[in-house]
Amino acid sequence: MAALWTLSLLLSASLLGCLAMTSPDGSPLPHNLPPSLGTNISDGSLSVDLPMALRVFSMDYHHIQAPFEIVLWIMLASLAKLGFHWSGRVPAVVPESCVLIMVGLLVGGVIYGVRHSAPPTLSADAFFLFLLPPIVLDAGYFLPGRLFFENLGTILWYAVLGTLWNVLGIGLSLYGVCLLAQSSLGDVSLLHCLLFGSLIAAVDPVAVLSVFQEMQVNEQLHILVFGESLLNDAVTVVLYKLFESFLRLPSVSGLDVLLGGCRVVVVGIGGLCVGLFFGLLAALTSRFTSRAQVIAPLFVFLYSYLSYLTSEMLHFSGIMAIVTCAATMKQYVEANVSERSNTSIQYFLKMWSSVSETLIFIFLGVSTIQDIHMWSWPFVCSTLLLCLIWRATGVLLLTAFVNKLRRNAVTFRDQFIIAYGGLRGAICFSLVFLIDDFPKKRLFITTTIVVILFTVFVQGMTIKPLVELLYVKRKKRALPTLSEEIHSRLIDHLVAGIEDVVGYWGQHYWKDKFEQFNKKYLRRFLIRNDRQASSSILRVYQELERREQRGVEEEAPPIVDPRSQGRPLLPEEMESIRRILSRNLQNFNNKQTPAYSRHTLHQDTSVDRTRKPLYRHQSLGERYSYNTITHFQGEDGGLSEPQRVRTGLSRSHTVCSISPRSTLLDSSDSAGPAQTRSTDPKAAREDLVSPKHKETVERAARKHLSFVLENEKQQ
Amino acid sequence: MGSSSSISSAHLLRLYDRFESLDRDNRGCLSPDDFEALGGLAMNPIGGRIMEAFFSSGQDTVDFSSFVRILAHFRPTDRNRNKEGAQQELPSSRTRKLKFAFQLYDMDRDGKISREELLQVLRAMLGLQVTEEQLQSIAERAIQEADLDKDDAISFDEFKKSLEKTDIDTKMSVSFLK
Numbered sequence: 001m002a003a004l005w006t007l008s009l010l011l012s013a014s015l016l017g018c019l020a021m022t023s024p025d026g027s028p029l030p031h032n033l034p035p036s037l038g039t040n041i042s043d044g045s046l047s048v049d050l051p052m053a054l055r056v057f058s059m060d061y062h063h064i065q066a067p068f069e070i071v072l073w074i075m076l077a078s079l080a081k082l083g084f085h086w087s088g089r090v091p092a093v094v095p096e097s098c099v100l101i102m103v104g105l106l107v108g109g110v111i112y113g114v115r116h117s118a119p120p121t122l123s124a125d126a127f128f129l130f131l132l133p134p135i136v137l138d139a140g141y142f143l144p145g146r147l148f149f150e151n152l153g154t155i156l157w158y159a160v161l162g163t164l165w166n167v168l169g170i171g172l173s174l175y176g177v178c179l180l181a182q183s184s185l186g187d188v189s190l191l192h193c194l195l196f197g198s199l200i201a202a203v204d205p206v207a208v209l210s211v212f213q214e215m216q217v218n219e220q221l222h223i224l225v226f227g228e229s230l231l232n233d234a235v236t237v238v239l240y241k242l243f244e245s246f247l248r249l250p251s252v253s254g255l256d257v258l259l260g261g262c263r264v265v266v267v268g269i270g271g272l273c274v275g276l277f278f279g280l281l282a283a284l285t286s287r288f289t290s291r292a293q294v295i296a297p298l299f300v301f302l303y304s305y306l307s308y309l310t311s312e313m314l315h316f317s318g319i320m321a322i323v324t325c326a327a328t329m330k331q332y333v334e335a336n337v338s339e340r341s342n343t344s345i346q347y348f349l350k351m352w353s354s355v356s357e358t359l360i361f362i363f364l365g366v367s368t369i370q371d372i373h374m375w376s377w378p379f380v381c382s383t384l385l386l387c388l389i390w391r392a393t394g395v396l397l398l399t400a401f402v403n404k405l406r407r408n409a410v411t412f413r414d415q416f417i418i419a420y421g422g423l424r425g426a427i428c429f430s431l432v433f434l435i436d437d438f439p440k441k442r443l444f445i446t447t448t449i450v451v452i453l454f455t456v457f458v459q460g461m462t463i464k465p466l467v468e469l470l471y472v473k474r475k476k477r478a479l480p481t482l483s484e485e486i487h488s489r490l491i492d493h494l495v496a497g498i499e500d501v502v503g504y505w506g507q508h509y510w511k512d513k514f515e516q517f518n519k520k521y522l523r524r525f526l527i528r529n530d531r532q533a534s535s536s537i538l539r540v541y542q543e544l545e546r547r548e549q550r551g552v553e554e555e556a557p558p559i560v561d562p563r564s565q566g567r568p569l570l571p572e573e574m575e576s577i578r579r580i581l582s583r584n585l586q587n588f589n590n591k592q593t594p595a596y597s598r599h600t601l602h603q604d605t606s607v608d609r610t611r612k613p614l615y616r617h618q619s620l621g622e623r624y625s626y627n628t629i630t631h632f633q634g635e636d637g638g639l640s641e642p643q644r645v646r647t648g649l650s651r652s653h654t655v656c657s658i659s660p661r662s663t664l665l666d667s668s669d670s671a672g673p674a675q676t677r678s679t680d681p682k683a684a685r686e687d688l689v690s691p692k693h694k695e696t697v698e699r700a701a702r703k704h705l706s707f708v709l710e711n712e713k714q715q
Numbered sequence: 716m717g718s719s720s721s722i723s724s725a726h727l728l729r730l731y732d733r734f735e736s737l738d739r740d741n742r743g744c745l746s747p748d749d750f751e752a753l754g755g756l757a758m759n760p761i762g763g764r765i766m767e768a769f770f771s772s773g774q775d776t777v778d779f780s781s782f783v784r785i786l787a788h789f790r791p792t793d794r795n796r797n798k799e800g801a802q803q804e805l806p807s808s809r810t811r812k813l814k815f816a817f818q819l820y821d822m823d824r825d826g827k828i829s830r831e832e833l834l835q836v837l838r839a840m841l842g843l844q845v846t847e848e849q850l851q852s853i854a855e856r857a858i859q860e861a862d863l864d865k866d867d868a869i870s871f872d873e874f875k876k877s878l879e880k881t882d883i884d885t886k887m888s889v890s891f892l893k
Contacts, residue, residue: 482853483861483869483877486833489840490761491816491886497765498789498889500755502733541853 104365122363138353140326159231171197204425234268271317275324278307283332374442
């Protein structure tokens with residue numbers, strides 16, 4: 001492990017060397033090659049002089065410079081990430097974002113030392129057009145929809161009003177500070193302060209995601225902070241542009257402010273509509289991809305990116321557009337494309353967003369090493385303080401209001417985490433670079449960097465211990481029991497019914513209405529052969545069954561079906577078995593862990609699986625009585641219940657066992673030989689007990705899963 | 716109406732308005748037709764059972780006091796919060812709500828949810844999404860999870876126990892004021 005760390009360091013060092021050699025403005029000549037080599041430097045390439053005119057060896061760096069540098073940066077980012085995860089205790093204490101920024105600082109320092117000029121900075125265009133969309137797309141695709149909509153009111157409350165509160169508060173107080181420190185800060189006008197406030201107040205989704213997902217807080221808290229960071233983009237963008245245009249205007253009137261307010265609404269809703277449009281378009285396109293499955297994932301990315309670019313073009317909120325697009329298309333795309341395409345989509349999303357995030361943090365570090373810093377103690381310190389104070393008071397006040405309307409109140413501990421978890425990140429950084437030049441711009445840049453570093457390092461590192469200190473309700477990992485799920489569902493229906501009687505259009509009403517609309521029109525239009533979605537009760541049941549099968553050491557052997565014993569499987573049956581197995585292994589592998597993990601692909605457990613349901617033939621009633629052979633031979637009339645179940649099922653069933661060690665591809669292959677393996681012990685029917693035991697032992701050793709499949713014909 | 720299920724006068728007024736608007740033929744009491752006129756309730760999988768809960772004592776009309784008595788089960792809970800923000804659950808209100816839900820299952824009022832009763836509810840809720848065998852397995856599993864005294868039925872205490880982690884008070888509360 002230490003060796004790997006050293007290796008990655010060495011690699012990074014060599015990469016740094018390469019980077020140091022390259023110059024930022026693209027001039028082709030490598031300056032620091034010794035001229036004594038007798039090299040012939042002409043039009044950007046160098047070659048060794050030989051008597052013959054033909055160049056045997058030549059190196060043309062200029063030709064490939066741009067892609068080469070990009071790849072080197074990405075390589076550096078990825079190696080740093082790898083090293084981080086191999087480095088023992090570090091991930092537990094320091095969040096990834098901090099380590100990456102430190103690596104960036106290191107690299108920046110090296111480059112500065114070698115070249116004595118500023119290292120390449122993160123250009124705002126590159127950030128907004130290339131680095132930000134993948135992260136937001138990933139967040140939007142894996143957004144827990146139900147939770148988000150249940151808390152939408154609160155999230156909007158925090159996002160819009162909270163941001164306004166912060167912006168105005170920080171802006172005005174900073175102006176007060178500037179007035180007080182006339183000597184050094186006298187030329188910072190009110191509008192400048194407000195502009196600065198608007199870009200520094202916004203909570204950054206990238207930073208929030210990267211810190212929060214490493215500490216498992218309860219889902220509600222997570223969705224509140226995360227949703228706020230996503231939605232406040234609309235407000236931030238509008239306010240920023242508003243103040244910027246005010247700066248350019250000769251004077252500001254009340255009408256302009258009012259128009260600004262309208263602009264917020266337009267920007268937000270515009271982004272939403274653009275996202276919806278492209279999301280539905282993507283869903284429709286995915287319906288027709290059955291004959292060219294390989295490019296199906298591409299459409300997801302293309303449409304999302306298109307929605308982002310379109311809304312940026314129209315000066316709407318790009319973040320909202322891309323989130324809406326992803327959230328809209330998700331259920332339809334997942335139902336339409338094959339499992340492999342689904343996996344590809346998810347994997348690529350995770351990969352791109354991971355790379356993007358890493359790059360952003362590294363560049364943040366690199367860009368800190370600048371020679372354009374301007375330091376001013378009062379300004380920087382007061383900004384830091386004010387950010388914290390205004391956020392805390394904002395959260396307190398807003399929560400006091402919103403708790404009166406909510407069902408689950410936001411507790412004081414939650415409020416603390418929300419306030420403390422308001423991290424700033426790269427969005428502020430890029431926005432500050434975009435300000436028109438004025439004398440104190442460098443001060444703003446410095447302050448922004450300080451605030452970002454402070455929030456990411458100090459707040460990011462201490463939030464985990466603080467959470468543990470305050471015993472914030474952790475995420476409940478346990479799957480609800482089936483009874484809970486059934487009874488909860490009953491109560492949901494009950495409350496909906498009572499609401500009907502009382503005449504109150506509560507949230508259930510709209511939810512039901514939307515679900516009906518969805519089922520009747522949208523799904524039929526957008527999904528290719530829509531199979532009925534499995535209800536959550538069924539999903540919980542299946543999940544519980546699978547977990548049990550995984551955990552049970554002694555597998556009860558598969559039930560012998562008298563009629564199908566020894567019957568050779570028809571080819572279409574084999575095909576259907578293979579297909580079902582591959583689907584269900586994927587379900588099995590995916591359904592175990594929560595969403596929002598950066599490093600591995602985890603599945604949201606509420607994902608709709610419109611696949612054919614798979615269930616265990618041996619209902620649990622039978623497990624009680626498998627010891628008695630008489631039961632199987634149907635002599636015991638008392639235990640009629642499971643018997644009835646069994647005969648009902650034995651109409652058209654085949655028994656198959658597979659071993660879970662195989663991957664998706666192998667399972668279909670092992671299905672075949674496994675068939676013959678399992679039919680052999682069943683040959684002897686008189687003495688069922690001993691082959692069962694034998695099989696049990698075998699099975700325990702290999703951890704087989706038994707599945708009983710429904711025949712295709714039955715469907 | 717009892718102090719434990721007291722409803723504020725504003726709520727009562729509102730409910731009376733609603734009662735009057737539901738009572739189409741102005742007889743001062745509701746009949747099953749009035750309930751069936753509610754479209755949402757008709758489409759609800761357990762709509763019939765909810766309706767029957769109102770006509771509890773064998774009568775075929777519901778007067779206003781019974782109407783309110785049933786709806787009092789769903790009155791929004793008082794927010795009794797201590798400093799940490801955890802909600803104090805009044806044990807009696809929770810038990811009453813659970814009893815109401817329990818009675819939706821237990822149609823024959825024998826104090827237990829038998830397998831057949833559970834199956835009926837499941838059938839109504841899951842509808843055409845599952846096959847009969849799957850329903851059986853699900854019911855089997857649910858009973859097996861909850862049934863602690865192994866009598867193949869779920870008693871009220873077992874029902875309560877299986878829902879101990881769920882916040883019934885917030886789940887089963889309806890805001891009466893529009």
